[in-house]
Amino acid sequence: MRFQSTRYLFSSLILLIFFTSCEANKEEKVTEESPRKPNIVLIFADDMGYGDLGVYGATEWKTPNLDQLAADGVRFTNFYVPHAVCSASRAALLTGTYANRLEIFGALDHTATHGLNPEETTIAEMLKANGYATGMVGKWHLGHLAPFLPTEQGFDSYYGLPYSNDMWPHHPEAKDYYPPLPLYRNTAVIDTLDDQSMLTTNYTEEALAFIEKSKDKPFFLYLAHSMTHVPLFVSDKFKGKSQQGLYGDVMMEVDWSVGEVRKKLKELGLAENTIIIFTSDNGPWLSYGGHAGLTGGLKEGKGTSWDGGIREPGIFVWPGHFPSGQVINEAAMTIDILPTLAEISGAALPALKIDGRSIRPLLEGKEMEDKAYYAYYNKNELQAVIYGSWKLVFPHTYRTIPEGTEMRNDGIPVKYKMANLEKAQLFDLSKDPNENTDLSENNPEILTKLNQLADEARADLGDALTESEGTALRKHGRMD
Numbered sequence: 001m002r003f004q005s006t007r008y009l010f011s012s013l014i015l016l017i018f019f020t021s022c023e024a025n026k027e028e029k030v031t032e033e034s035p036r037k038p039n040i041v042l043i044f045a046d047d048m049g050y051g052d053l054g055v056y057g058a059t060e061w062k063t064p065n066l067d068q069l070a071a072d073g074v075r076f077t078n079f080y081v082p083h084a085v086c087s088a089s090r091a092a093l094l095t096g097t098y099a100n101r102l103e104i105f106g107a108l109d110h111t112a113t114h115g116l117n118p119e120e121t122t123i124a125e126m127l128k129a130n131g132y133a134t135g136m137v138g139k140w141h142l143g144h145l146a147p148f149l150p151t152e153q154g155f156d157s158y159y160g161l162p163y164s165n166d167m168w169p170h171h172p173e174a175k176d177y178y179p180p181l182p183l184y185r186n187t188a189v190i191d192t193l194d195d196q197s198m199l200t201t202n203y204t205e206e207a208l209a210f211i212e213k214s215k216d217k218p219f220f221l222y223l224a225h226s227m228t229h230v231p232l233f234v235s236d237k238f239k240g241k242s243q244q245g246l247y248g249d250v251m252m253e254v255d256w257s258v259g260e261v262r263k264k265l266k267e268l269g270l271a272e273n274t275i276i277i278f279t280s281d282n283g284p285w286l287s288y289g290g291h292a293g294l295t296g297g298l299k300e301g302k303g304t305s306w307d308g309g310i311r312e313p314g315i316f317v318w319p320g321h322f323p324s325g326q327v328i329n330e331a332a333m334t335i336d337i338l339p340t341l342a343e344i345s346g347a348a349l350p351a352l353k354i355d356g357r358s359i360r361p362l363l364e365g366k367e368m369e370d371k372a373y374y375a376y377y378n379k380n381e382l383q384a385v386i387y388g389s390w391k392l393v394f395p396h397t398y399r400t401i402p403e404g405t406e407m408r409n410d411g412i413p414v415k416y417k418m419a420n421l422e423k424a425q426l427f428d429l430s431k432d433p434n435e436n437t438d439l440s441e442n443n444p445e446i447l448t449k450l451n452q453l454a455d456e457a458r459a460d461l462g463d464a465l466t467e468s469e470g471t472a473l474r475k476h477g478r479m480d
Helices: 002-033 064-072 086-095 123-128 199-213 246-267 286-291 334-345 444-461
Strands: 039-045 074-080 133-138 157-160 181-185 188-193 219-224 274-280 311-317 326-328 372-377 381-387 390-393 396-400 417-421 425-428
Touching: 039 246, 039 334, 064 246, 064 274, 064 311, 086 123, 086 334, 123 133, 123 219, 123 334, 133 199, 157 199, 199 219, 199 246, 246 274, 246 286, 274 334, 372 444, 381 396, 381 444, 390 444, 425 444
Parallel strands: 039 219, 039 274, 074 326, 133 157, 133 219
Antiparallel strands: 074 311, 157 181, 181 188, 274 311, 372 381, 381 390, 390 425, 396 417
8 A cells, every 4th residue: 555655656756847848948938938029110200391201292302211111001191299398208209297397498409407307217128127238329408518428328239419409609690609519439528520421320330339239129219310400410311402491402312211120120030020200309399490390280390389390200110910001090209118018028117107198009000099288388387188089278478479470590590479269268279280270169079078087187187378287297317
């Protein structure tokens, strides 16, 4: 009896070892066969208008690579930035959070002693913690002092300008205010620029080198072009190539850059497992006339919360995952990019509160409930709320070009005047994208709903226009 019991125990032990070994081999096989996390390339243009791509209506220059990008993925018709100005827009993009929550306003220059707080989590930090190589090329604009540079915010490498390319001694309205324009590699200034004609080309070459270097592991590339921000510069290979002039030439070179990135991904066999996102920080700087982009007929431009200032091209490509040729009319915003990439890559969301949401279902052709999006400008002014196809614009002062102004085409801006919106106005953007017809009186329920959403935002983030104090604001990083 004892022998049989011992034999039974021995047999059971052998079976247990066998099945344990099988399960281990099975887990190892699943791990080996699991697909690599997708590479991510985020391309962020500067001051590019909603109408600056062929697929969005441009006719005086050609953007074949961007048009093909849209054909290969999904294209938003109502894709927004929350702030129509450089630094604030970039803070929102990289943190998934309204920049006013982070105390980042306007456009930081060489005198700024603050920047994005190191306690905030950027897309780069989020992905780096998930095994990604991270690199940035281009315009940073979230603090030029050492504690705020990209390499302190999750990027393994950095090449580019610390702020806007017009913050240099040749500024047409502020001569001798700015120092020489510094070009950085990581934390060191490697040059000062007096000629920017090779900037787009150099950015592109640096981006390709990062992709080549990082090809053996998942990578995140943030390519933030300085163009099409004034002053406009273009290399000889695109000079005089468009029908429009210098701005068109610059657009064509940015388009070429996108094509070079895609070509490199294909050459390395990475194209099928790479997400590419293309958008811009805000609308065109209209006072620069022929040196500014196109709004596609939308109202006003950069520096305003009308759609010409905050609605941008939005293109997302991931072969086999996002349907090719899909047009999405639902509203989304750059603050949604971080949580979307977190869901796709399996990365943990930031510990601190963010404002965006994952729009992966939309990108995969599924429906999502409408979300309220807010447009802020100046120092924490809530100027508009967008919900579905509806937009409510609150009373505020904004800049506009006086009627009858003769526009220039030489890089010198005309003067704005200030206009007052004295009464809140409600628009149905699906029927009135140019924001011409106030529908407040005919839609009291919609008006009430959007006002309620605005009040919720004011309680959370505050609002200088109504002198509301928010309860969930955070501090930027400071040197002093």
